[in-house]
Amino acid sequence: METPIFDFVSRYAASGTSRLHMPGHKGVGPLGCEKLDITEIQGADSLYEAAGVIAASERNAAALFGAGSTFYSAGGSSQCVKAMLYLALQTTGRRTILAARNVHKAFVHAAALLDFTVEWIWPEPYQLLRCDVTAERLEEALRRMKEPPAAVYLTSPDYLGHVQPIEELTPVCHRHGVPLLVDNAHGAYLHFLPVPRHPLDQGADLCCDSAHKTLPVLTGGAYLHMARPEEMGGEIAARQALALFGSTSPSYLILQSLDLCNRYLAGEFPAQLAETLERVSRLKDQLRAQGWNVADSEPMKIVVRASFATELADRLRQHGVECEYADPDHLVLMASPQNREEDYERIRLAFPMYEGKAEHKVPLSMMSPERVMSIRQALLSSWEEVPVDQAVGRICAAPSVSCPPAVPVVVSGERIRADAAAVFCYYGISSVYVVKER
Numbered sequence: 520m521e522t523p524i525f526d527f528v529s530r531y532a533a534s535g536t537s538r539l540h541m542p543g544h545k546g547v548g549p550l551g552c553e554k555l556d557i558t559e560i561q562g563a564d565s566l567y568e569a570a571g572v573i574a575a576s577e578r579n580a581a582a583l584f585g586a587g588s589t590f591y592s593a594g595g596s597s598q599c600v601k602a603m604l605y606l607a608l609q610t611t612g613r614r615t616i617l618a619a620r621n622v623h624k625a626f627v628h629a630a631a632l633l634d635f636t637v638e639w640i641w642p643e644p645y646q647l648l649r650c651d652v653t654a655e656r657l658e659e660a661l662r663r664m665k666e667p668p669a670a671v672y673l674t675s676p677d678y679l680g681h682v683q684p685i686e687e688l689t690p691v692c693h694r695h696g697v698p699l700l701v702d703n704a705h706g707a708y709l710h711f712l713p714v715p716r717h718p719l720d721q722g723a724d725l726c727c728d729s730a731h732k733t734l735p736v737l738t739g740g741a742y743l744h745m746a747r748p749e750e751m752g753g754e755i756a757a758r759q760a761l762a763l764f765g766s767t768s769p770s771y772l773i774l775q776s777l778d779l780c781n782r783y784l785a786g787e788f789p790a791q792l793a794e795t796l797e798r799v800s801r802l803k804d805q806l807r808a809q810g811w812n813v814a815d816s817e818p819m820k821i822v823v824r825a826s827f828a829t830e831l832a833d834r835l836r837q838h839g840v841e842c843e844y845a846d847p848d849h850l851v852l853m854a855s856p857q858n859r860e861e862d863y864e865r866i867r868l869a870f871p872m873y874e875g876k877a878e879h880k881v882p883l884s885m886m887s888p889e890r891v892m893s894i895r896q897a898l899l900s901s902w903e904e905v906p907v908d909q910a911v912g913r914i915c916a917a918p919s920v921s922c923p924p925a926v927p928v929v930v931s932g933e934r935i936r937a938d939a940a941a942v943f944c945y946y947g948i949s950s951v952y953v954v955k956e957r
Contacts (some may be wrong), residue, residue: 520579520785523572524778527562528555530772539770566591567762572773576778580742583784584710586719588748590757591777592741593725593769596704598729599623599743602760603700604629606725606751607621607670609760613700616747617660618672622923623702624918626672629900631931632764638664644884647922647942648679648849654687661695670725674702675718678850678923680816682706682716698724698751707742708733708819708855711789712796719744725751730777733819734784735857737776791856795819798856802863806810806870814823814849821866831869838869844923846946847884856936885942888933892954897932901955907943910935913953922946 532554538545546554557563564571573591581589592598600623604616615636618626631639633784640660642650652673660665671692675683685701701718703709707728710717718726724746730736743761745751796818803813803821814822824833825848832845840862843850852866891897891914902916913935918927928948929939935951943951 520782521575522778522782523575524564524771525775527572528557528775531557531560531563535726539704546676552772555772555775558768563771566593566774566948567758567765567767569758571576572864579781579785581744582720583781584717584742585715586744586746587737588754588757590743590745590754590761591774592740592743592765593739593773594666594743595658595731595739596702596727596729597623597628597847598761599741600702600763600764601629601632601764601785602743602757603725603727604635604670604672604758605763606756607698607700608633609637610751611667611669613667613669614673615664615666615668616670617664617668617697619652619674621647621650621674621677621926622672623674623704624920624927625917626702626824627894627927627930628899630894632895634893635669637894637930638668639887641887644911645887646884647926647928649677652683652688654684657688657691661691661697664681667695667697670698670700672700672702676703676705676817676820677862678705678844679822679851680705680814680820682817685718685721685723689814692724692945693722700724701726703727704741705732705820707791709817711784711792712818713793719746722746730780733853733855734780735776735779735855737770737773739770740773740777740780748833764819764925787942790857794795795854795856795858798860798863802866805867809870811870819854821854823850823852824848825850835866835869838865840865840869846922849923885928885938886936888929888936888939890932891934892932894931897954903955904952905948906950907940907948908942910951910953911937911940913956915950915951916954919948919951921948924940 531874541558544553559565564573577589609723617638619640673683701723703718703726707730726744728742730740731738807813812824816822828850831850832842835842842850843853897916915931915935916930917934920927928942929935
């Protein structure tokens with residue numbers, strides 16, 4: 520597959536052209552990659568007005584993923600989350616989003632910037648780490664609303680690897696005339712499984728992938744996928760939406776890595792992915808046989824449930840392994856075809872036979888918090904930082920997150936109760952941002 524962005528930059532780097540343009544390093548420096556770091560010079564194309572090499576590369580990506588259109592982001596899925604919410608609001612003219620509660624804080628920031636109302640689908644019982652949505656629950660939630668929302672918004676896979684039944688939820692959304700938006704940040708690889716399971720394959724209208732999370736792409740590289748661009752304002756609207764939330768100086772190093780990833784996806788990746796899935800599956804089975812509580816999750820994650828998960832993370836470090844995440848109850852390992860057999864062997868050595876049952880506490884639960892003001896009002900208000908024990912009864916200003924990373928315990932505009940304060944403490948959050956009292 521052609522790599523138009525990388526080819527252009529490589530030719531420019533080899534040309535010996537005097538660089539009387541940005542960046543200031545002029546193609547030289549201690550990192551060694553500076554010669555490939557350029558800006559929107561003649562012929563390089565421009566990300567938000569793409570008509571040349573960037574547009575050609577994005578068309579390659581769309582063909583690989585089976586999308587109607589695919590657009591690059593150098594600002595991660597956070598930029599794409601905001602862009603696809605903007606597109607849904609603009610296209611439908613409605614101002615409410617129906618969302619499963621386990622959202623990334625990028626969604627909360629989007630609600631503040633775009634000033635939309637959120638109706639939540641709550642976990643039952645209420646918790647932070649997971650929010651199962653069935654077709655029946657979604658149908659009930661949509662029927663309760665006075666008018667259809669601008670979109671239904673889901674996070675799938677979530678941070679701990681749970682995947683929503685998108686293929687069952689899509690028909691419900693479409694019967695109500697509502698687009699389905701999916702934060703697929705952790706699932707860019709899902710389209711390339713032996714049986715594709717990407718949200719686009721299951722009928723989602725818009726979704727975003729963090730390419731850098733599971734593919735060999737530099738941090739910040741992401742995709743915004745549109746199933747049917749003509750229904751969501753088309754290419755121009757999508758680029759305007761991304762431009763609204765992105766830097767006017769996107770990294771050409773990131774864009775090149777997205778471009779080169781197309782060649783990899785079109786070539787050896789499916790076979791290497793299949794081999795990796797077998798390795799990960801064998802490792803999960805081995806850990807279970809040794810007595811560990813390994814959660815059912817999307818195929819590339821290994822999620823171990825244990826009441827001493829942070830200690831397990833330290834043990835892994837002693838064996839030369841750094842995990843993705845550890846909290847008081849969960850250890851998360853993320854694999855990819857770029858991992859070596861040595862990496863898996865180190866994990867095996869770090870997990871001895873566990874004598875007895877691996878204790879796992881049920882995550883702390885809460886009651887649904889009371890909404891006092893809009894997310895925008897709270898997040899843009901005057902705020903102050905206070906210790907958690909002084910926050911009870913106060914209104915959350917900016918979300919304090921660590922559980923899992925970037926899933927808010929309390930959303931901006933909600934009142935902090937004692938049960939929420941206990942959850943903050945459980946996850947090591949000692950202070951929170953609250954709206955200043957007049």
